[in-house]
């Protein structure tokens with residue numbers, strides 16, 4: 001217990017006064033607030049007079065405050081006599097830590113092992129982005145640790161992958177979760193750009209009685225796709241198809257088509273070929289702010305040149321992709337086929 005300045009506030013006024021005090025940075029967050037049947041006792045950094053509340057000194061229990069790992073790393077750096085700070089922005093997938101190369105100062109090796117311990121990470125990677133090739137290979141370099149396969153759990157699905165060989169976009173989390181909520185029972189789904197199963201695994205987990213054909217061109221991604229189907233016990237509902245989706249889907253008739261590639265417009269004819277009246281097509285597209293509400297007209301025009309009619313259904317912004325640039329997922333429905 002610790003004795004400290006306190007403010008005793010009648011319960012009915014407590015929320016408003018507490019939020020005001022928090023805003024003014026007056027509350028001791030390392031101590032627990034006390035309650036009795038009528039009043040709330042707030043531990044304060046210094047005495048403050050507020051109408052309807054009374055000041056005093058009271059005993060408070062300590063709160064078990066967790067210091068965030070980045071702060072612990074920076075405290076250690078100070079003790080080691082190192083002036084540079086560890087980047088505040090990072091991504092943790094499984095037990096791997098990813099830091100953008102532009103943010104990472106050059107540290108002596110012992111700093112990485114100390115940081116790995118604080119973050120409970122087995123590997124630290126420098127993230128230099130994603131390459132321009134159609135198979136979207138990452139430019140990720142192992143900085144510290146053993147590397148190899150990392151396993152990231154998201155929305156009840158285990159994604160295993162080698163971050164130096166295949167991409168994983170944490171910013172697409174909402175798009176992945178949305179796929180698990182689609183009502184696709186007994187439907188045939190084609191994921192034309194499945195990668196390691198980003199969408200396919202969520203779709204299969206969220207629906208019953210259907211089939212998901214998961215196409216993947218990059219052999220590294222394909223081998224993780226197969227592993228992930230097994231790991232998540234979804235072998236009954238997902239059929240992995242290696243190679244180019246334009247060829248591997250021959251003969252498939254789809255109720256729902258996922259096109260998780262920014263070049264998806266160039267694959268529209270392949271998608272339409274496996275569609276029927278009512279097929280839903282979900283295209284992931286990069287689009288600038290000025291065309292956010294009109295860009296699908298280009299998709300409609302292209303479809304109509306190919307002899308199909310498609311209608312706009314809805315659209316979600318997945319994430320910002322740069323200044324005035326958006327990653328959107330646009331759903332269209334096929335209303336007439338050849």
Ligand SMILES: C[S@@+](CC[C@H](N)C(=O)[O-])C[C@H]1O[C@@H](n2cnc3c(N)ncnc32)[C@H](O)[C@@H]1O
Nearest residue numbers: 134135169172193195198216217218244245260
């Ligand atoms: C951008 S990634 C998928 C990203 C994913 N939608 C997400 O949420 O992070 C696209 C995948 O499509 C694969 N790909 C590219 N062209 C392909 C093709 N013609 N047929 C099948 N897969 C292809 C790439 O290898 C890559 O794994």
